[in-house]
Amino acid sequence: MAAETQRNKCAACFKQFNKLEHLVDHMRISYHSVHEPMCGICKKHCRSFESLREHLIGPLPKPECKDIFTIRGCKFCLAILDSPNARWFHQDRCQFSNVKTGLLGRLANLGIRDNLNIGNGGARGPLAVALACKMVGGGSDGSLDLCARVCIIDENENIMFHTYVKPTIPVTNYRYETTGIRPEYLRDAMPQKLVQKKIQDFLCNGEPMWKIRPRGGKARTLVGHGLDHDLDRLQIEYPAGMIRDTAKYPPLMKTSKLSNSLKYLTQAYLGYDIQNGIQDPYEDCVATMRLYMRMRSQMHHIENYPLASDPQNRNNFASWRQSELERMTPGQMLEISRSDYYCWCLDSRG
Known part of the structure; x- marks a missing residue:
């Protein structure tokens, strides 16, 4: 059962499900995408930067992520730098002066x-x-x-x-x-x-x-x-x-x-x-x-059709594709999943 649950683990937010059909249902309504804030350590997708902040330094953070973030993480943009020195230089620039x-x-x-x-x-x-x-x-x-x-x-x-x-x-x-x-x-x-x-x-x-x-x-x-x-x-x-x-x-x-x-x-x-x-x-x-x-200015992976509402994506998680979706791996489902909001990084691409 543990191995089965692990196979039914969301590739984005890491939630685990007893059945693959439940994972499909989760992907249908979660709209995971490359545009979500993501932990630079464990690569977990979060719905907002507040969720990511809680994951890193909240009341109940993920311990291994918190330990690394404390040493190499920027408390403003929540990025993970290569070294404590790099963090120090980055955070000095990342903090605006009033x-x-x-x-x-x-x-x-x-x-x-x-x-x-x-x-x-x-x-x-x-x-x-x-x-x-x-x-x-x-x-x-x-x-x-x-x-x-x-x-x-x-x-x-x-x-x-x-x-x-x-x-x-x-x-x-x-x-x-x-x-x-x-x-x-x-x-x-x-x-x-x-x-x-x-x-x-x-x-x-x-x-x-x-x-x-x-x-x-x-x-x-x-x-x-x-x-x-x-x-x-x-x-x-x-x-x-x-x-x-x-x-x-x-x-x-x-x-x-x-x-x-x-x-x-x-x-x-x-x-x-x-x-x-x-x-x-x-x-x-x-x-x-x-x-x-x-x-x-966020650098996200470029997608041809980045929104779930784009005509090319509307049937990605259609109910009539249920059998096909259940044959996919969690990673493959994440690959076809799209955001339900317009990411401002798209403004930088003219």
Whole structure:
């Protein structure tokens, strides 16, 4: 029985099953793929980086993996280096400094900046931009979020757009302790309708909304954290396929599949603190852009059809193939398994 169970062991997450048909059922719904975070020691696939972190240094880590990770592992990107010395040099580069963030964030407060030019996507195609807002309160109890400040940066962390926004309804709570916004900042601020038009035109980059496509077009990739809320408050529509949200990206979510805060993600994966005291949207933009660039730079094996939803993969684990699948080894099943989410590493392949 032990040998049989071992034969029915998932090649990705190492779960064991009494019957091969149960392993097939597991593969049908697990969507294991080369895009999952993977332990550099035992090669176990994890659904998220939080799961991988628990596997390496959590309350109940795998002992042999923990021992090696403690000596040669980077606590930010969770990579395993060749030696303790290599780890030391790598981790020094892997940890971002917030000196630049704090400095330019303060400079952003000095006034508005508007570099939202159409058609400057660059030689390699449309670039990614990060957006963040700060909200004040409206309504009788001040609990209604109103966008009062917005910032957009490019991939090099340059401020392309920064302005205070005049809400369409009266502000009843400026939330000064976290926003730093005073009534006089909004008195002559840019009207929300104009902000909305400028940002939407810039993101579309000359393309009609109905024509925007994830690849091969001119529209820009939009990066942020909790973008559904920000775009809703700005009353901007943008195609989901062009959005990279660090709050909804599966590898960056909790093991419970809930979102992590941007503050936590920045501390855990970039190595510095944000959102202390008065918060600057530039600081949030930088954090989300750095997280996006880190996820985009992952080197994963190239697949012709990387998503389970691609037409060529839709029947890989179809029930009518059950007998054929049960004749496969766990490794062969992993070979045909595909991801159920779009991995940001695919953005680096044009």
